[in-house]
Structure formats: structure tokens, C-alpha cells
Amino acid sequence: MHVPAWLCGCWTWSTSAGDRVDEQAQAQASWNLFMELETLEAATDHFSEANLLGRGGFGPVYKGVLQNGDEIAVKKLSLESRQGIQxxxxxxxxxxxxxxxNLVTLLGCYAASGQKMLVYPYFPNQSLDHFLFDKQKSTLLDWTKRFEIILGIVKGLLYLHEESPVKIIHRDIKASNILLDEKLHPKISDFGMARLFLDDDTHVETFRISGTYGYMAPEYAMNGYLSAKTDVFSFGILVLEIISGRKNMDRNLDEDKTDLLNYTWKLYKEGRALEIVDPALSSFIYTDQVQLCIQLGLLCCQSIVSDRPDMSTIHLILSSDSFSLPIPGKPAIHGRVGRWTSSTTTISNNTGTTFGITTTTRASTTMHTEEESRNSISISFTNEGR
Structure with missing residues (x-):
């Protein structure tokens, strides 16, 4: 089997000799990853409905079993979709x-005959949303486990932002894109909307907006301003969902409770932030840790981009026995994003270590959220249409 020419042409990282060597290694790796259609058809019983795990904006996902007994998940996409190819x-x-x-591993792929597929390990626990938003399953996630999940997501994002060979902005961090293994360890999945940054880049401006409303930072959703703080905002929303056990938008609740971020902000200002805690956690005793995570979630969702902590600071906060957090400012959702300005915010811990956070914000506009779609594949909202 040969690697399709259109896929070989996608290995453009930079013009350095080292990167060209890396491209050759990646091309060889892609060759080894390609699987036969017959293998995937046999594994999924010809993609039967009985093996359907979920369906999203780019196609269905099927469970499969290889001849050696390994269980897999096959994401099936369409070559006719321009956005799907990308x-x-x-x-x-x-x-x-x-x-x-804390990142999902790619096991294989297929691209031929008008079809393309991605093959991953199968996780019987599926994604985080299947636990959080199910009243029975949510009881399986005590606070210790939820905190471990939060910390695992932080470690995955820290790797993407600061430790991987290339800086990567995921752009679609949400509960349905966090898979859980047999021990409920989190794995960030679905990198189809991810954006690579050059070493010196801090942000880009784009007119193609991809992600899920409700999790999207407003400076990105409305103005196309994309930075690592875009993922930080989404992470903040996800933290509040993990604590509360509810979706970020729930129109079945009273009007003042519909928007989780604004509701949490209201309670926080009134000194009642713990009221958002999932009733399934009513017997937990980690009050201080929960309060810290609520405050951290709000810090991640502030309207002033530069005031949001980066992932290295977030990791330090959650890994420290004692950390003094600043008081969060007004959240960005349903708020206004300021003009292009550069500013620096410092956060100091109890040992006297100071961390500077510097970035830029954009001209004022208003963003309204839409309820996110619950499935295992990312949904893209783009101004160029699907």
C-alpha cells in the first residue's frame, strides 16, 4: 500500500534541515500506520450499527476488534468533505x-477509495461527558478522581503548549473530547482542529473559527484572536463542569442558572460558590481544594486575556500544597472583550515566587453562547460554512 500523495504533501513544518529530516521520519511512520480496508471492515463487522459508538460533525465512530483481540475505535470520515480532509x-x-x-494514541489510519479513517484504542469508559452528565454514573467520580482528571488534562495541555516538539493549540477542549481509560485516567482526543504555532508565535488572527460554542473564548469566537489562552478558557469552563456535574449551558434550569459560568461568577461574588458543587459530591471533605478549583476556573475564563494564567502556572497551582490565588475578574462569556492592549499580571505563591503573564486583548464585542452538542466528535463552527 502506498501513502496518498495528498497526505504526503501535508508534512510542512518549517524550512530547517532538521525539520526536513523529521518530515521524512514522519512520512515513514505514516506508511507503517496505514491499514487495509478489509482489516477495518472485519474488525467492525462492516461498520454495523451495532458497533456504532457515536456520530458527530465529521462522521461516525465505530467499535472494532482486531484479529489479535485488540479493541479499537474507528473514526470514519469522508474525502468529499473539504473540512474533513483538513x-x-x-x-x-x-x-x-x-x-x-494524557493524549490519545493514534494506532493507524486508512485513506483510499473515497474514504478515510483514523484508528484509536477503544476506551470502554468512553468520554468524560458520559460520566459527568449522567446522574447514576457521576456518583462513580468522587472528588479525588475528579481532581485527578483535572490534573491529567492540565498535564496534557501543558505538554501541547510548552513541551511538545511543536507548540499546539487544541481549539476544542470539552468534556466529550476527554476520553477515560479503564482506570478513568484522562486522554485528550480529537486533534482535527488543532493549530500549530511557530516557536516565537504567541497568537494568530484567523477568519476560520473552529470549536464548540460554550467552550470558545470570546476573543477567538468573535475576533479570530487565537492563542494558548484560548485553550485555557475552554479548560476553565471544563473545570466548572467537572465540579458541578452539569453542562455549561442548560436551558432546563432557571434563567439565572442556565449559563454555568455566569451563575458561578454570581455565586462567587456572593460568597456562595460551593453551591455549584455536584450533589453527588455532597459528602466530600475537600472543601478548600474545591474552592481553589472554582476560583481557578473563573481565573481561566476572565475577559482580559492577559489575566488568565498559562498552563504552567495552572499546573504549579494544582501541584502545590499551598497557593494564594488572585481574585478573578469578570468572566468573558456574555461580557465584552477590550481593545488591543498589552499588559502584564503577576501571580505570587506563598514562597515568594512570582509569575508574569503577558498577552494582548482585542476590540470590544459581545459573544453569546450556544448549547454544545454532546457527541464523541468535534463540531466545527466556521464562518466559511461546512
């Missing part, structure tokens, strides 16, 4: 390049 090539080249215990 997602496929992005995900293949990124997952060939990055490896971390």
Missing part, C-alpha cells in the same frame, strides 16, 4: 509528532 491530515501529522500519557 481535519484528517492535521490529526495524523500531529499525533505522529506528539506522545504523552
Amino acid at each position: 481535519q484528517f491530515t492535521t490529526e495524523v501529522r500531529l499525533l505522529l509528532r506528539v506522545q504523552h500519557r
